[in-house]
Amino acid sequence: MTEAVLALRFDAPMQSWGMRSRFTHRDTMREPSKSGVVGLLGAALGTERTDRGRIAELAGLRMAVRVDREGIVERDYQVTTDVPTTKGAGHRNVVSHRYYLADALFLVLLQGERVFLEQVAAAVCHPRWPLFFGRKAHVPASPLILAESRGLGTGIRRENTLEEALAEHPWQEEHRELWDRAEDAPMLRAVVEVPAAEADAESRYDVPVTFESGNREFRQRYVRVCHVAVPETREGGSAPCT
Template sequence: MSVLTLLLAGPLQAWGASARFTRRTTESAPTKSGVIGLLAAAAGIERDADDKLAPLAALRFGVRIDQPGTRIRDFHTAHHGDTGKSMPLSERFYLADAVFVAALEGDHHLLTALRAALRTPTYMPFLGRRSCPPSRPLDLTLHTSRSLLDALHREPWQASPWYRTHHRGHDEIELTVLHEADEHTQHAADTLRDQPVSFAAEHRRHVLRTQVASRVRVPNPQSARRLPRHDPFDALDEESA
């Protein structure tokens, strides 16, 4: 087994597991359906190709919250593309300034192909909605002979520089990881309806998936102990020499 890690960072993200008419919410972290959809778009898999979607949906999924971001609300207006008629006013929620590391565990050859697709995508990948493009390259690492949790533990902290400055006093950062449950963690699992079965517009379908929350500690590159020593009087010593 191998693990492909992805960097999900952008000004706005939206990862909805449910939608009720004109109210479109977002989860606090990327959903499996959203990330699988991103990979399927990059690989050029059409929405009605359920047989090609199935191997991607079978990958084990997890996500690490490196920078939780801020939930914001937008009132959305739109017009019908053909008639020009105004559509109902909708309320849409987004995550602003969030950063996540997503991981998918499975067949090495499949993950290698998906990694290549991310570098030359057939369709533009986006972070949950088309209005949410990524701000940084999506591809991080293809880990071989590692478990999903081990890969999420080994990836360096990906938070934005401005966010890291608020944690300079800590040598390590504790981050939340949300991952699919196994036989040892089923008792502590929650459920989320984000396991994709079909993306076809006429019969889009998702089923329940179990998810467990855990914590990992990663080194903080902004730690005071790791910052280079700076003494402004060093410049005076060099001038006198």
């Protein structure tokens, strides 16, 4: 089995990656969740919400996220009017708080069997169903796979590991002049899937088993948060994240 890494660009004015959303409070993480990424890829492939086999295949891909631009957490304050009361004796207004990331940019990396990743990449370029970042209104601002000619190219990479791709893949930030006045080159935060026994591993309960309405099921995984230098500022090749 030949493994490879698929690199995807997640760029949008708004993104939302809920972890503990309940009823009128919808939270967001600071970077894409495993369930959110699997859901997006499932939409690209035309996977049904109850297809546990295909969902497990997608969830089995090892994932890393590099935060190429930290987003700003914003809150959308919504009021729904004329909602029937539980007793059916009248109507009321319901206030909901929905959080999202504004102006965030991520490099999402998936490691797995090359043949399967090629199928996923083809589906992302020609999705069966619309793609969105956490909520239907949060649509991509640019293609998830970019041509190499732009200097930010994404798609199937030849790196054998996520760690190499994190360190070497081009920085996706196109407005690099914003960093010209910085005294030091920015370090990019990264979240990498690791074995449970690895030092500094922290748990995330966001691996989907099924997206069945009213019967969603998730399991646990472990990640390590680290930082990598912007690839263009690196001298002497790549280095592991720290």
